[in-house]
Amino acid sequence: MASSGAAVPFWRAAGMTYISYSNICTSLVRSCLKEPHRSNAANREKVHFAISKWSNGKPESPTIRSDSATE
Amino acid sequence: MAMAALRREGRLLLISPVSYNSPVARSMINHDNELGLMGARAASTQAVRSRMKSVKNIQKITKAMKMVASSKLRGVQNKTINSRGLWQPFTALLGDAPSVDVKKNVIVVITSDKGLCGGINSTSAKVSKFLYKLTSGPEKDTKFVVLGDKGKVLLVREFKNSIELTVSGLQKIPLNYTQISVLADDILKNVEYDALRIVYNKFQSVMSFLPSVSTILSPETAEKESEAGGILGELDSYEIEGGETKAEILQNLAEFQFSCLLYNSAMENACSELGARMSSMDNSSKNAGEMLDRLTLSYNRTRQASITTELSEIISGAAALTG
Numbered sequence: 001m002a003s004s005g006a007a008v009p010f011w012r013a014a015g016m017t018y019i020s021y022s023n024i025c026t027s028l029v030r031s032c033l034k035e036p037h038r039s040n041a042a043n044r045e046k047v048h049f050a051i052s053k054w055s056n057g058k059p060e061s062p063t064i065r066s067d068s069a070t071e
Numbered sequence: 072m073a074m075a076a077l078r079r080e081g082r083l084l085l086i087s088p089v090s091y092n093s094p095v096a097r098s099m100i101n102h103d104n105e106l107g108l109m110g111a112r113a114a115s116t117q118a119v120r121s122r123m124k125s126v127k128n129i130q131k132i133t134k135a136m137k138m139v140a141s142s143k144l145r146g147v148q149n150k151t152i153n154s155r156g157l158w159q160p161f162t163a164l165l166g167d168a169p170s171v172d173v174k175k176n177v178i179v180v181i182t183s184d185k186g187l188c189g190g191i192n193s194t195s196a197k198v199s200k201f202l203y204k205l206t207s208g209p210e211k212d213t214k215f216v217v218l219g220d221k222g223k224v225l226l227v228r229e230f231k232n233s234i235e236l237t238v239s240g241l242q243k244i245p246l247n248y249t250q251i252s253v254l255a256d257d258i259l260k261n262v263e264y265d266a267l268r269i270v271y272n273k274f275q276s277v278m279s280f281l282p283s284v285s286t287i288l289s290p291e292t293a294e295k296e297s298e299a300g301g302i303l304g305e306l307d308s309y310e311i312e313g314g315e316t317k318a319e320i321l322q323n324l325a326e327f328q329f330s331c332l333l334y335n336s337a338m339e340n341a342c343s344e345l346g347a348r349m350s351s352m353d354n355s356s357k358n359a360g361e362m363l364d365r366l367t368l369s370y371n372r373t374r375q376a377s378i379t380t381e382l383s384e385i386i387s388g389a390a391a392l393t394g
Binding site: 050053 | 238
């Protein structure tokens, strides 16, 4: 398994960052829970914000990221 | 909703301009509003009375806002304390290098969406402007990522062309790590950086907030710094499991470090915002109370003066008739 730096893990080769990889793993673990703990954990997973990219000093229209599960 | 009520009361205050501090003005008001017996008494006190009512309403609103902020603060403070375990290992492992000198800097400014929270947003904006001047120079490139509407308004005038991303609507749901990590992911995908600096207000107590900067180095910069020695140089002495190369580890670490530090900074800023709102609403309630006292005094004086005037007129009229 030891490599000289050429091989990358499958998720990075697919374009994901470590953060998105760990978020997916987290949601997998959260979905293993049983009922009362499951809805408590689902509360900790809510995402909602509006992000807008600026170019040349002008904002473009914001895209709203609102999913209740991780990406 | 509280904001709309406050605006309404403010308008009521503006419409009834009463200068209640000078005795000359007061007697002028009495003479000017001579609309007959009932009119003379009612008109001038009416103005003061409506002003008192709106000040009292404002006081109620600010007291309520203070209660809301203090109850929210308790919850967020607990979360912040629990989240310390996320970033402390990073500081122990990788150190914090605020004075690192790199070509591409990205300044992430955390501010609030709503106002009425004292001076925390303006101090964050001041610190980030200062950082910008510090890190700019020939061949150096500094960009801003602004979280929160208030920061956007404060920075847009001077730094329109350096803003890369703005984010708003973060506080609609209570802060959690997943939301911040998705945001961190978006930021990482959209900007290139050698060093990320997060500007936020650290929460020390309800009255005092410390503007602070945390620095995260990109993996390449971290590699360079580790060759220079210091805490980062010790990285080689750790055993790495998993058979990946050091560059791979550094990249994973850098991303995770950004996400954890952003989470911690966002929580601390939220605590500071709530604390600042609590203390500023407290001050406004106190000021509103004092204003109410002064208005009550002047109201009583006006009322008594007009009663005295009426009495003296009646008496002098009666004396003229009999004598």
